[in-house]
Amino acid sequence: MSNKIVLIDGHSILNRAFYGLPDLTNSEGLHTNAIYGFLTIMFKILEEEKPEYLTVAFDVHAPTFRHKMYAEYKGTRKPMAEELRQQVPVIKEVLHAMGVLTIECAGLEADDLLGTLSKRCEEKGMEVSVISGDRDLLQLATDHVKIRIPKTKQGRTEVEDYYAKDVKEKYQVTPQEFIDLKALMGDASDNIPGVPSIGEKTATKIIAEYHSIENAHDHVEELKPPRASKALREHWDMAVMSKKLATINVTADFPYELYEAKLGSLYTEEAYDYFQKLQFKNLLSRFDVTKAAEKVEEGFLEISDLYTAKQVFLEAAGAECVGACIFKNGKDVLPLFADQAQMGGIGLCFQKDKSYCIRTGEGISEKWLLERLSETAGSAGRFVMFDLKEALAYLRLEDPKNCFDATVAAYLLNPLKNNYTYEDVAREQLEILIDEKAKEQVKVCYEAYTAYRASSLLWDKLKECQMDRLFADIEMPLVFTLYDMEKNGVKVEAEALKFYGSQLGSKIAELEKEIYEDAGETFNINSPKQLGVVLFENMKLPGGKKTKTGYSTAADVLEKLAPDYPIVAKILEYRQYSKLKSTYADGLANYIGEDKRIHSKFNQTITATGRLSSTEPNLQNIPVRMELGRLIRKVFIPEDGYVFVDADYSQIELRVLAHCSGDQNLIEAYREAEDIHRITASQVFHVPFEEVTSQQRRNAKAVNFGIVYGISSFGLSQDLSITRKEAAQYIEDYFKTYPGIKSFLDDTVKHAKEMGYVVTLFGRRRPVPELSSSNFMQRSFGERVAMNAPIQGTAADIIKIAMIGVHKRLKGRQMKSRLVLQVHDELLIEAYQPELSEVKEILREEMEKAVSLDVPLEVDMHTGENWYEAK
Known part of the structure; x- marks a missing residue:
């Protein structure tokens, strides 16, 4: 390494990262994009420069000389965005954890600290690199002080480098003259007003010729063009003030010891903890975490013989807590029905220092393994899995009381995230980073280990947030209710669906023909660009909003025109029918199983409010506003001997x-x-x-x-x-x-x-x-x-309580009737004809008495030979 120092303008680089990267938040809701961007730029610079010393300078909140001068001219500066402000103390903590020296001084801006340090270090014979997004610092450039300005282009960071000769080449002025250039042209980004009517071109010409504003003022009558002469004469006081604002103090007095800035290893254990909490997964690879991983993985054992497997299950019997997972060779997702795929084995953990991967084969059959796991689950004080619902097809689990779904628990604690995998929970709760390239048996052990270790932490946090009863009394029983709903599915009449699709196709073709007639030409109705040209250029319709890609034909734009222009109304109708056909008539057909039923997946960890969502396919979004949309419900039918009962909360x-x-x-x-x-x-x-x-x-x-x-x-x-x-x-x-x-x-x-x-x-x-x-x-x-x-979430909780109650009573009485769908405030039961009156009674009681409010809960209930009739 050379005798080199890197000086970083803290707030400037943070600011550039904040506005250059999309918003990021960690699981605690802290905004992190500026911190992540800052660190990425810092690592890039350090790898390129390989310096011996590093210092990061920050502004302080106390007003400086330049703050006060600017306030006299134009009031206070624009306040920092709150999302950025909260990241400033965190980046300082992270840098300190990495052993990086940071400096700040009341009464001095970061520019002044950087200017003074660059001069001091240069005088000691050092090479200096100053990193900033502020071009004001170009005045510091010399033959040994390099100013580096990071720029983001197409998502990539590029850095412009300036020594003194580069400043002269780019701006036609020396670094010292750059101050005077700024004094004339101003810089809104740095609150330097400049002189009115003098732009960059004119200012450059003046300073290149006269070298300073003072000399230019001495020759003010000679300046060209005349408006520049007039402006400098009338606003000389502003030029003087702007020069003071633009001038960086390179002789400031503040304590600084160079040895404190000496770079050691940045990748400390303390820094690693911060990176974990900030969830900078991409940056964690910079740390040597093999020792930490090896310590956890010392207790991971792969078992493939029957004798050892029996011993493990004997040890697990009656354990206080058991973490488990089921894995399938080559795929992460388990099928809805156990007989549809071959499983690879299980992961099991019931001790702090051991986790097992038990494989099928060599005397260990799937049936035997799942029976032993079911027994273990039944005897455990707490049985923990991720995505428990996915495993219920494999296990004999009827009572949710001792079951703990770690995915659901993690969701309740932070419902704004996109996923809640065991890797996420391991990182957030146990501060363990799992190598994505780890062998399958290691991952299996980790999943069971994380389930075991994290459950008590998750439970304590649920209690702390007073969500323990919500988890135990609503969300966990709901896992079992939803599994049965998914397994039941709902029958679809394939031929009726096909006929419905042909009806839509005819209507679409009819509308297409009418639209072409009204437009006087044929075009691609589904192309926003072509549609925009036809409506707003060829037909001269009002309200056209032109964007970079053409005229906007979004629904809100067309809806305003529809009452007065029939062609627009037809286009909107065409779009609705096209969506109906592609999404439902054609789309639903792909999900009909061999049993002639659709088994939609119900998700309880997707929405932030607690509402359930439905996917593969989405049956909660069946259209209700258009009659032709509602008609699709006719293809959903009960089995022979059954009838649909639909119950819907009234204005819940x-x-x-x-x-x-x-x-x-x-x-x-x-x-x-x-x-x-x-x-x-x-x-x-x-x-x-x-x-x-x-x-x-x-x-x-x-x-x-x-x-x-x-x-x-x-x-x-x-x-x-x-x-x-x-x-x-x-x-x-x-x-x-x-x-x-x-x-x-x-x-x-x-x-x-x-x-x-x-x-x-x-x-x-x-x-x-x-x-x-x-x-x-x-x-x-x-x-x-x-x-x-709070309103939508409470309503969602109420319907969940009703679902659990209905499901429990139907199963408890061993009835043939079954709960098949939930659509927000609506439940659909496939009722066995002889049980119809009992089903209605159960539905009404469980829904209307799900909770006691100051106002009565009312239910609208209907029966029918298909979902359309029942609704």
């Missing part, structure tokens, strides 16, 4: 809002079983109840449901096609009618801002990080989330 979210807000007017209206939308219309629009028009009722309904979702006056005006002022008045009158709701929503947002999360009636937490955003739109979104999440 409004009822939950009434209870949570304690608003007596709304509670009373529900208790008297009156038409809630008509009552709202009567009170908001000041008309007698009997005289409320259908339009007024529709508007009141929009307000009722809009309030639940934190609707704005703009949103309501769009929904009702009224002015924003009228919409604002509707909302104001609504809150006068139901003052308790206004107080509840305000208090909920206030609580979310203070605590960072909102809570349902059952303790489910939904973090709302958007409320701390520096972006107004994001904060507004956060407020809507804060208003809606």
